[in-house]
Amino acid sequence: xxxxxxxxxxxxxxxxxxxxxxxxxxxxxxxxxxxxxxxxxxxxxxxxxxxxxx
Amino acid sequence: xxxxxxxxxxxxxxxxxxxxxxxxxxxxxxxxxxxxxxxxxxxxxxxxxxxxxxxxxxxxxxxxxxxxxxxxxxxxxxxxxxxxxxxxxxxxxxxxxxxxxxxxxxxxxxxxxxxxxxxxxxxxxxxxxxxxxxxxxxxxxxxxxxxxxxxxxxxxxxxxxxxxxxxxxxxxxxxxxxxxxxxxxxxxxxxxxxxxxxxxxxxxxxxxxxxxxxxxxxxxxxxxxxxxxxxxxxxxxxxxxxxxxxxxxxxxxxxxxxxxxxxxxxxxxxxxxxxxxxxxxxxxxxxxxxxxxxxxxxxxxxxxxxxxxxxxxxxxxxxxxxxxxxxxxxxxxxxxxxxxxxxxxxxxxxxxxxxxxxxxxxxxxxxxxxxxxxxxxxxxxxxxxxxxxxxxxxxxxxxxxxxxxxxxxxxxxxxxxxxxxxxxxxxxxxxxxxxxxxxxxxxxxxxxxxxxxxxxxxxxxx
Numbered sequence: 001x002x003x004x005x006x007x008x009x010x011x012x013x014x015x016x017x018x019x020x021x022x023x024x025x026x027x028x029x030x031x032x033x034x035x036x037x038x039x040x041x042x043x044x045x046x047x048x049x050x051x052x053x054x
Numbered sequence: 055x056x057x058x059x060x061x062x063x064x065x066x067x068x069x070x071x072x073x074x075x076x077x078x079x080x081x082x083x084x085x086x087x088x089x090x091x092x093x094x095x096x097x098x099x100x101x102x103x104x105x106x107x108x109x110x111x112x113x114x115x116x117x118x119x120x121x122x123x124x125x126x127x128x129x130x131x132x133x134x135x136x137x138x139x140x141x142x143x144x145x146x147x148x149x150x151x152x153x154x155x156x157x158x159x160x161x162x163x164x165x166x167x168x169x170x171x172x173x174x175x176x177x178x179x180x181x182x183x184x185x186x187x188x189x190x191x192x193x194x195x196x197x198x199x200x201x202x203x204x205x206x207x208x209x210x211x212x213x214x215x216x217x218x219x220x221x222x223x224x225x226x227x228x229x230x231x232x233x234x235x236x237x238x239x240x241x242x243x244x245x246x247x248x249x250x251x252x253x254x255x256x257x258x259x260x261x262x263x264x265x266x267x268x269x270x271x272x273x274x275x276x277x278x279x280x281x282x283x284x285x286x287x288x289x290x291x292x293x294x295x296x297x298x299x300x301x302x303x304x305x306x307x308x309x310x311x312x313x314x315x316x317x318x319x320x321x322x323x324x325x326x327x328x329x330x331x332x333x334x335x336x337x338x339x340x341x342x343x344x345x346x347x348x349x350x351x352x353x354x355x356x357x358x359x360x361x362x363x364x365x366x367x368x369x370x371x372x373x374x375x376x377x378x379x380x381x382x383x384x385x386x387x388x389x390x391x392x393x394x395x396x397x398x399x400x401x402x403x404x405x406x407x408x409x410x411x412x413x414x415x416x417x418x419x420x421x422x423x424x425x426x427x428x429x430x431x432x433x434x435x436x437x438x439x440x441x442x443x444x445x446x447x448x449x450x451x452x453x454x455x456x457x458x459x460x461x462x463x464x465x466x467x468x469x470x471x472x473x474x475x476x477x478x479x480x481x482x483x484x485x486x487x488x489x490x491x492x493x494x495x496x497x498x499x500x501x502x503x504x505x506x507x508x509x510x511x512x513x514x515x516x
Contacts, residue, residue: 015176016169024167028132035128043209043479049495053486 002026078178081312085182091304092189094297096123099196102294103203104500106285106412110490111204112500118199118208122215126192129220131171134191135164135184137224142234150234151441152329179317186308187224190252193305195219197256198467200412202263204283205270205487208495210479214470218259222466226251230455233328233439237458241451242438246326247306247337247374249425250456255463257419260410261403262467266475269409271487280404283411288360295363299345302370306337306377319440329440332378339382344373344389351393361400364413365393368421375452376429379436388428392421419463426456 002023007013020027100119107115140147140160149156154163163170163180170180195215202211230237231251237243245251274280285291310324310332311317319325326332348369352362372392373385380388399416410416430452437444438451445451474480486494 013175016172016174018172018174021169024172028166031128032132035125039209039212042212046208046495050483050486053489053494054483 077314082178088304088308095301098294098297103200105287105290109286113496114491122195126219130188134220134224141228142232155234191219194223198260201414242445243455249375250459253418253422254459258463259467262464263471266471273409340385343382343385344369347386347389348393351390368392368396375425379433423456
């Protein structure tokens with residue numbers, strides 16, 4: 001599931017137990033997009049700063 | 055009698071369970087502790103590079119350090135950890151003789167969408183191993199950082215840091231810092247403390263970037279002579295270098311394999327990443343001797359505390375490849391040679407009109423190569439792996455390995471920085487460089503009381 005968990009009993013947990021199990025790829029992609037977005041935003045800020053300096 | 059035997063058997067089983075649990079949590083804690091120790095390296099880089107920058111660029115230099123560290127973590131999660139396990143035998147992604155490599159193994163152990171890469175009660179090791187390697191990666195990227203200060207764009211630098219830290223060096227580590235690595239299985243390559251896979255790769259990647267980046271305004275005169283561009287705080291730079299050295303104890307601690315676990319090489323003693331025996335005592339002798347040799351040699355060569363601290367680091371880098379093998383006075387000699395090489399190479403780099411602001415090409419690149427080759431000179435003959443019939447360490451294997459590390463670092467550094475240059479993302483405009491990067495793009499000031507900034511607000515007590 002995208003958020004939360006199906007786990008209702010800790011005694012039954014024998015392996016992975018993280019929230020978001022089954023939707024790992026979606027979260028991976030989202031985190032990658034955030035990294036790319038941060039770099040794009042950073043680049044825009046930097047270019048604007050250089051234009052101002054000129 | 056039978057009841058007593060049954061009780062003793064149950065007690066023995068409980069004792070074995072408790073011992074196994076203790077060993078497992080101790081191993082987990084061991085690698086966990088390498089991580090904050092390696093964070094000291096980044097505290098050091100932060101202080102060192104801000105101190106080595108002029109006051110007008112101090113915070114912009116610091117931003118680079120923070121971003122290199124921050125971006126390496128997710129990108130190493132996405133790609134770096136997988137590369138380490140997938141590519142030891144080369145680009146075929148086939149498994150090596152030990153069997154802990156190749157596509158199938160990497161998908162099970164390091165897939166960024168797999169259950170090993172998150173909270174898992176059946177796996178106490180992957181997270182801390184990943185963390186230690188991510189810190190190695192951030193260190194590798196940060197080695198480049200200082201050389202580029204005062205004229206590189208932040209995003210361009212961050213992209214270079216990601217390429218170096220999450221892709222390039224870890225490929226070198228797969229080849230030469232893994233028991234299935236082709237350099238190890240074919241040539242007996244030995245690089246216990248990463249003289250080549252971290253330092254040489256980072257130093258030569260930096261050289262490739264510096265060629266495209268160019269020198270700072272005012273560094274070279276029209277007749278080709280160089281001007282010294284002093285940083286604004288030599289004490290901050292020196293403290294930073296000492297912090298890096300403190301952090302290297304964590305780095306080198308992360309280079310050993312803890313005993314007694316399913317993934318260990320054996321019980322009762324630490325092993326190298328190649329499965330050969332090592333003790334923390336052996337490492338301690340030689341880290342300290344390398345440190346001393348490098349610092350003393352740099353003092354004799356330069357009488358400059360900046361280069362003395364760099365020499366101390368260079369001494370450790372010189373002996374890192376064979377920390378597990380050297381006789382300590384031999385390590386002192388090897389560290390001394392590293393401390394002599396470093397300032398000579400730094401002068402040569404400057405003569406070539408390359409503005410390496412902190413000497414990383416000399417310190418990490420060339421001294422890193424020296425560390426690899428020194429293993430072939432002073433420790434040839436040892437079996438490179440524990441298996442019977444394993445190749446032995448040779449000068450030939452170490453020289454070939456050193457060349458591989460230099461090329462693997464230089465080519466991507468040169469190519470990626472050239473692409474960034476063509477895209478206008480490598481160097482800041484001249485106007486911004488002259489004005490100072492803090493004033494141009496940082497919303498706060500490093501020293502507002504001294505450089506005409508807004509007056510500091512007073513407390514009610516004042």
